[in-house]
Structures are given as C-alpha cells and as structure tokens.
Amino acid sequence: MTFHHNLKEYADLIVQVGLNLQQGQYLQIQTTTDTLDFTRLVVDAAYEVGASHVDVQLSDPYMTRSFYDHAPESSFEDVPKWIAHQRDEIIDRQGALLWIDAEDPDLLEGVDASKISRQQKASSLLLKRYRKAVMNDEITWSIAAVPSKKWAMKVFPDLSEEQAIQALWEKIFEVVRIGSGTAVSQWKTHIENLNKRADYLNSRNYTALHYQAEGTDITVGLPEGHIWMSGSSVSDRGVAFIANMPTEEVYTAPSRTNVSGYVTNSKPFIYQGNRIDGFTLHFEEGKIVNVTAEHGEDLLKELIATDEGATRIGEIALVPFDSPISNADIIFYNTLFDENASNHFALGEAYPTTLSGGKQMSEEELIAADVNVSLIHEDFMIGTVDMTIDGIGKDGTKEAIFRNGNWANAIE
Structure with a gap:
C-alpha cells in the first residue's frame, strides 16, 4: 500500500x-x-x-x-x-x-x-x-x-x-490498523474482543477494584448499577460509533465517594498544550486531599479547582500493558494515544452511559447514585508493567483482574 x-x-x-x-x-x-x-x-x-x-x-x-x-x-x-x-x-x-x-x-x-x-x-x-x-x-x-x-x-x-x-x-x-486494506474488518474483530472483556467484568459485578504498583496503592469503589463498556458506543438514533480512534480500553464509572489511597501517573499528562508529569494524587472518601507534581503542579491544582467534581474521579479504564500502542514503545505526548497504552483514570465527570439508567438522570440524581458530575473530564495514565488489579466481590473476596500489567489468565 x-x-x-x-x-x-x-x-x-x-x-x-x-x-x-x-x-x-x-x-x-x-x-x-x-x-x-x-x-x-x-x-x-x-x-x-x-x-x-x-x-x-x-x-x-x-x-x-x-x-x-x-x-x-x-x-x-x-x-x-x-x-x-x-x-x-x-x-x-x-x-x-x-x-x-x-x-x-x-x-x-x-x-x-x-x-x-x-x-x-x-x-x-x-x-x-x-x-x-x-x-x-x-x-x-x-x-x-x-x-x-x-x-x-x-x-x-x-x-x-x-x-x-x-x-x-x-x-x-x-x-489504527492501516496498511493492509482490511482496517474495517480488523476493527470489527477488535471491538468484538473488547466487548467480551466488558461482558466478563459486568458478569462479575465487583464492588471495588484494588490497584497496586510502584507509586500506586488505591482502592476504587464501584457504584451499584455500574456498566463496563468498550470503545464502541451507540447513539440515541441507534448508530454504533467509536469515539476514540484508536481504542484499547474497557471502562466504567467509579464511585464518587468511595476512593481511598494514592495513585501516580505513568505517562505525561498533556493538558491544553502543557505537560503535567511526575504527579501523585492522594484520595480520601473519593476526594483528592493532596497533590504533588514534578512538572506543571500549578496547572494541575488549577484544573482540580475547577469545581467540586474536579477533585474526584469520573472514569476508570483498563488497558493491558501488552497492547499495540504500548508496544509501539514511544510516548505520543497525546492523550488519545497514551491513554490507550495504559490503564487510566479521568478526573471529573462520569459518562452517564456507564450507569444503568444514567442517561435519563439529572445531575442531582447522578450524584445521589454515587456517580460524579463536573465541568471537566480529563484522562491521565497510571498503568505500568508491574501493575496488579484485584476485583473485590460483595462478600469481600478478591479475584485477579490484572497481573504484571496485563489481563489475568482467568479473564483471557
């Protein structure tokens, strides 16, 4: 070609x-x-x-x-x-x-x-x-x-x-799978595989995820009725579309009040033509209580001060370390690519589509359902080759979701 x-x-x-x-x-x-x-x-x-x-x-x-x-x-x-x-x-x-x-x-x-x-x-x-x-x-x-x-x-x-x-x-x-003339069919297969991941996670109905890696030890609660989704969405007219080209993620809305621990970024966060890097966020009861950054700390603090919801997480997304973008072995300095090379969180607003009945809810109803609302939605990368993620069931039992930065065998 x-x-x-x-x-x-x-x-x-x-x-x-x-x-x-x-x-x-x-x-x-x-x-x-x-x-x-x-x-x-x-x-x-x-x-x-x-x-x-x-x-x-x-x-x-x-x-x-x-x-x-x-x-x-x-x-x-x-x-x-x-x-x-x-x-x-x-x-x-x-x-x-x-x-x-x-x-x-x-x-x-x-x-x-x-x-x-x-x-x-x-x-x-x-x-x-x-x-x-x-x-x-x-x-x-x-x-x-x-x-x-x-x-x-x-x-x-x-x-x-x-x-x-x-x-x-x-x-x-x-x-983005260009070069062989078969990109459209490759993407259909790719989305089917991502949907299988989302279906599995939905079947487990975890109450929380526990993330551990160097610089990260954080437990993220999941609200009742949360929905794991892949990169494929469906509009109100029933038209399927893919919001991010490329995409490697499955994602959902976390609890806005039940997040505790600390998380460190693993790739630069490019926000409005500025690099924010080397930062750690500490959470208590879902809210950021302390911020440190080696580069761009003032801008990060300004971002978090946008509104009350900007101090909380609105999205968690799972992306294996062994994936096409990550394996490209470069930093793109562009969130569209770097977020799809790494597990990531988003500060700010949650997608109402990731909560059962969320699309029909008012902002007040979403907050009451423990889902975040904000004027911002900004992704930052946290995934590393050593990351471990466990799903926590309603009875407190833990199941392996990620080991060594990739999907655990049970989910493969």
Whole structure:
C-alpha cells in the first residue's frame, strides 16, 4: 500500500467506522490548520457515504498562543456565544462531530495556569448542553489524529522534521490498523474482543477494584448499577460509533465517594498544550486531599479547582500493558494515544452511559447514585508493567483482574 492509499484508508475508516456516518447526516469537523490536506480527504470520504453537509471549523496554533499571550485578562472568562450555537447545530440536526487532532504538546508551555483554567471553565459552562450530548451519546462523535510538525518533533526529537513526520504517520497507521486494506474488518474483530472483556467484568459485578504498583496503592469503589463498556458506543438514533480512534480500553464509572489511597501517573499528562508529569494524587472518601507534581503542579491544582467534581474521579479504564500502542514503545505526548497504552483514570465527570439508567438522570440524581458530575473530564495514565488489579466481590473476596500489567489468565 502506498502512503496515499494509507491516507485514503484512514479517512474512510474514520468516516465509516469511527463516525459510522449515515446517509443524509450533517457532519461538523473541528481541527487545526496543520491538518488541512488530510481533512480534505475526510470531507471527500464523508460526501462519498452521503453526508448532507460537511462544515469544517479551523483553528490555528499560532493564533491560539497569541490569544493567551496578548489578550486582556477579561477575555479568559469570556467565550463568544456563537461557539455554543455552532455546537448546538450538531445536536439539533442529529449530526456527527469529528475532532482531527494535531496538537502541539508544548503549545501553551509557560502560559499563566490561571488563564488556561479560567478559559476552560468559561468554555465548559457555555457548552454545557453540547458536553451533555457528548457524554450521553446523543450524537455520534469521534476523535482521530494526524501529525503536525511540532508534535512529530516532540515524539522524535532526534530525527529531521521530514523524518519525524513520516515516523509518526507510520506509528499512527500501525496502531489504527492501516496498511493492509482490511482496517474495517480488523476493527470489527477488535471491538468484538473488547466487548467480551466488558461482558466478563459486568458478569462479575465487583464492588471495588484494588490497584497496586510502584507509586500506586488505591482502592476504587464501584457504584451499584455500574456498566463496563468498550470503545464502541451507540447513539440515541441507534448508530454504533467509536469515539476514540484508536481504542484499547474497557471502562466504567467509579464511585464518587468511595476512593481511598494514592495513585501516580505513568505517562505525561498533556493538558491544553502543557505537560503535567511526575504527579501523585492522594484520595480520601473519593476526594483528592493532596497533590504533588514534578512538572506543571500549578496547572494541575488549577484544573482540580475547577469545581467540586474536579477533585474526584469520573472514569476508570483498563488497558493491558501488552497492547499495540504500548508496544509501539514511544510516548505520543497525546492523550488519545497514551491513554490507550495504559490503564487510566479521568478526573471529573462520569459518562452517564456507564450507569444503568444514567442517561435519563439529572445531575442531582447522578450524584445521589454515587456517580460524579463536573465541568471537566480529563484522562491521565497510571498503568505500568508491574501493575496488579484485584476485583473485590460483595462478600469481600478478591479475584485477579490484572497481573504484571496485563489481563489475568482467568479473564483471557
């Protein structure tokens, strides 16, 4: 397969499997100027399957950085209302949303942490309807990524710019199963295998999971009625889609009040163009009570201070250490990839879809059901080669889920 054929297969995979775009459906694409050539292929692929209209919204990294460097202080709490109307258009049309990510991991390095946190909080408040639609799978949505120059050079600093971009493309093709012309069928088999994992965990109905590794010893309770899900979701219209391309996880909502112990990150957490790393979070009764970080501590503390729910966990996800992305043996400095190379938690809001009846619940009802609500949902990686995870049953008995960073034999 030539590089051009791989690009076309990737665009088709995103449209046909990631979004599962339907005849006559409206599609909105959010991306940056770094992805323009590939985005054109995606637009073609969308119209080929019958999209009614494809609307592309481009941002520019230089302009984004300029905003944080030069805008007046009042701007960071002021988000234009047209942005909310734009996202509402997707919901009202029962459309689809695609992010094509090419994030520079260092884009906002050195920016005052309070500017970033204020802007993100203001944006989350304005886009609350849209955020709920995404978290509840009211629309079909997906995230994919392509290399940008700065991202590629971050991952492969010892290569030339051209070589780094090519190397990152090769890694992306590898982990999304592009290259043989059979990506669609491979993904169907892959999702079936992930669903089997989720089915097994649902059959066990654990009350908690106990994680142990170097720097981590934490017990995470599971609420009554929690549901383990794979990377495949189903929209309100009954359309199956894959939110993350790639995905290797099965995940659920943890208890918002029954988490105790400490957890240390295993890969850098890239948040809004900043690296947060070397951090440990201590929990008591579900809430973070102490934070330390070697890099980005101020920003991490600002993030956790977004609201009360930001001090709690909204998602736990299981990913074996022996998996395609992990075996690529690089740090992508991009959460889309790094979270699918590692067990991970998410600070903030839980997906209501991971609780029985959760999609129909109000925020107050979700909290009453011991499921977290927040303006944020930010994944960070915790998995290591030595990680042990035990499932705790209702009678207190423990069963092996992970040993040495991978699924235990009983679950294989």
